[in-house]
Amino acid sequence: MELPVLSLSPLAASPPAAQAERLAVAVRLNGVTRRFGPITALDGIDLDIEEGEFFAMLGPSGSGKTTCLRLIAGFDQPTSGHIEIFGETAEGLPPYRRAVNTVFQDYALFPHMSVGENVAYGLKVRGLGRPDRERAAREALALVRLEGYELRRPSQLSGGQRQRVALARALVLHPRVLLLDEPLGALDLKLREEMQVELKALQRRLGLTFVFVTHDQGEALSMADRVAVFAEGRLLQVGAPEEVYERPRTRFVADFVGSSNILPADMAGPLLGERREASLRPERIKLIADAAEAPAGWHVIEAKVIDVLYQGASRRVMAATETGLELAVSDAGHGPRPTPGSRCVLAFAPAALHPLEAA
Numbered sequence: 085m086e087l088p089v090l091s092l093s094p095l096a097a098s099p100p101a102a103q104a105e106r107l108a109v110a111v112r113l114n115g116v117t118r119r120f121g122p123i124t125a126l127d128g129i130d131l132d133i134e135e136g137e138f139f140a141m142l143g144p145s146g147s148g149k150t151t152c153l154r155l156i157a158g159f160d161q162p163t164s165g166h167i168e169i170f171g172e173t174a175e176g177l178p179p180y181r182r183a184v185n186t187v188f189q190d191y192a193l194f195p196h197m198s199v200g201e202n203v204a205y206g207l208k209v210r211g212l213g214r215p216d217r218e219r220a221a222r223e224a225l226a227l228v229r230l231e232g233y234e235l236r237r238p239s240q241l242s243g244g245q246r247q248r249v250a251l252a253r254a255l256v257l258h259p260r261v262l263l264l265d266e267p268l269g270a271l272d273l274k275l276r277e278e279m280q281v282e283l284k285a286l287q288r289r290l291g292l293t294f295v296f297v298t299h300d301q302g303e304a305l306s307m308a309d310r311v312a313v314f315a316e317g318r319l320l321q322v323g324a325p326e327e328v329y330e331r332p333r334t335r336f337v338a339d340f341v342g343s344s345n346i347l348p349a350d351m352a353g354p355l356l357g358e359r360r361e362a363s364l365r366p367e368r369i370k371l372i373a374d375a376a377e378a379p380a381g382w383h384v385i386e387a388k389v390i391d392v393l394y395q396g397a398s399r400r401v402m403a404a405t406e407t408g409l410e411l412a413v414s415d416a417g418h419g420p421r422p423t424p425g426s427r428c429v430l431a432f433a434p435a436a437l438h439p440l441e442a443a
Contacts, residue, residue, distance in 0.1 A: 108170060110135040110261050110293040111156055116165030118151055125151040127317040129165070133261075138287050138294045140304035143314030144340070149297045150265060152314070156295065157186050157263050170260060185259035189266040191250040193238040199225070200234030203253045210257075224252035227286065244275045251286070261293045268303065280307055301341050305329060313337050330365075333441050338363035345369075345411045352437055355383060360439040366414035368436035371401055371428055378431035385430045387411065389422045403428055 111133040118126040126148045133139045141149040154160040155167060158179035167174040169182055179186075193202050200221045207217035218234075225233060228248035238246055247267060254262055264283075268276045284307050287294045298304055304311045305325040312322045313336075321333045332338035335346055345364040352362035375384045387403035390410065401413040401422055411430060415422075422428060 108135045109133070109168075110137075110170060111295065112166075112168040113152070113155075114166040114168075116152075116155060116162045116167060118148075118155060118160065119163045124317050126155070126162075129319050131312065131319060131322065133293065133295060134310075135170075135260075135293055136291050137309040138284065138296065138307060140296045140298060140308035140311045141314060142298055142301065142304040142311050142341070144299055146316075147314035148317040149299075149312075149314045151317075153186075153263050153265055153295065153297050156261070157184055158182050159186075183260040184263055185254040185257050185261075186263040186265060187247075187250050187254050187267045189269045191238075191246045191270075193246060193249060193253075195238055197237075198234060199230070199236050199238065199241070199249050202238065202249055203234075203256055206253065206257045220256050221252070224256040225249075227255060227290075228252045229282075242275075243271050244279055247271065247279060251283075255290070259292070261295060262287075264294060264296045266297055266299070268298075268300075276303075283307065305341070311341075313341060315340070331438050332363055335361065335363075335440050338438075338440060343412060346440070347437065348409070351409070352439070355434040355437055356439050358439065360442075362437040362439050364411075364432060364437055366400065366412040368432050369411065369413045370431045371403075371413050371415050371422065372431055373429065375429050375431075378429070379433070382431045382433050385411075387428055387430050389424050389426050389428055391424055392422050401428075403430060405430075 109132045113129050113131040116126055116129045117124065129152060141152060143149045151160065155162055156169070156174070158174065158177055158181070161175055169184065174182060194205065197205065200218065203221040203224050204217040207220055222231070222234065225231060228251050230245065230248050230252065233241070233245070238249065241249065250267070268279050271279060280303060296307065308325055310322060311325055311328050313320045313328060315336050321328055321337050328337065328341055332341060332344070338344040338346065343366060345366060347362045347364055349359045349361050353359040356362060370378070372378060378384045385405055387405045390402040390404050393400040393402070399415050401415050402410060403413060404410050413430060
């Protein structure tokens with residue numbers, strides 16, 4: 085008996101304004117741990133991912149983010165803890181029994197099949213008839229702007245086009261949660277930036293929950309509604325991109341999400357009113373020639389220029405204080421170019437400091 089094929093067209097419309105707010109928790113992890121022998125890949129993760137949000141899991145290699153994605157997908161099972169997908173217990177369920185689908189970094193397309201056959205393959209496995217699955221494949225390809233590509237082979241496509249085919253193949257099965265495991269990692273910089281815009285626009289258009297794994301801080305900050313930062317199997321911080329960037333909880337988050345200067349407690353303490361290390365973003369520091377130029381109430385530090393790095397729209401100035409503390413300054417680059425070895429003054433507002441939790 086053939087399963088009914090639902091048109092993808094209604095998915096392209098956003099939900100009514102009265103229902104635009106998120107309605108449910110799409111994915112919930114409660115005390116989830118995954119061990120591989122003596123190695124703890126995930127350590128007691130508690131996490132809620134809301135329906136309809138673009139959620140990014142960010143961290144370096146080996147941080148546990150991909151393990152977390154695999155547990156949600158059903159490719160692996162937790163050592164302990166509980167996973168729910170839209171309120172239903174997920175552990176023990178195989179991937180095809182879950183309301184999720186996955187897009188991989190290497191696309192995993194069948195080279196001997198046409199684009200249309202690749203997209204329709206999952207529907208064929210489910211027993212849909214040829215006319216229905218061909219129609220659904222055409223609709224899915226239209227969603228990713230590949231109309232008319234049904235008869236081409238993956239080898240005839242660019243990297244970005246293959247990535248779109250992989251997206252269409254996942255979307256044609258109508259998942260409620262789309263899992264993306266570093267899907268842009270194989271693309272060059274310009275194409276990756278273009279696909280970031282396209283992915284975000286597609287997610288908004290469909291209203292699906294996207295869970296996106298990446299080690300690229302810029303990707304996470306520019307695309308996600310919320311970001312989860314992983315390190316060594318632990319979840320360090322979850323929040324909106326602005327919150328994670330502007331108010332990192334730990335030294336690791338401050339260093340990994342963007343770049344940050346870490347002021348020692350003896351320097352930051354008097355400005356914070358408590359003895360704590362503090363994060364100071366390079367763009368919050370003003371490079372001036374004389375302390376008299378500093379805005380009222382700003383803190384000034386005398387330093388020596390170590391190096392100047394040209395970065396196109398800006399330049400990165402590295403300076404060292406008299407105590408040997410090296411600070412990075414993101415300078416707009418409109419004034420005279422600082423000279424390595426020259427003296428300078430660094431100024432910043434005390435409010436630009438953000439206290440960090442002890443490790």
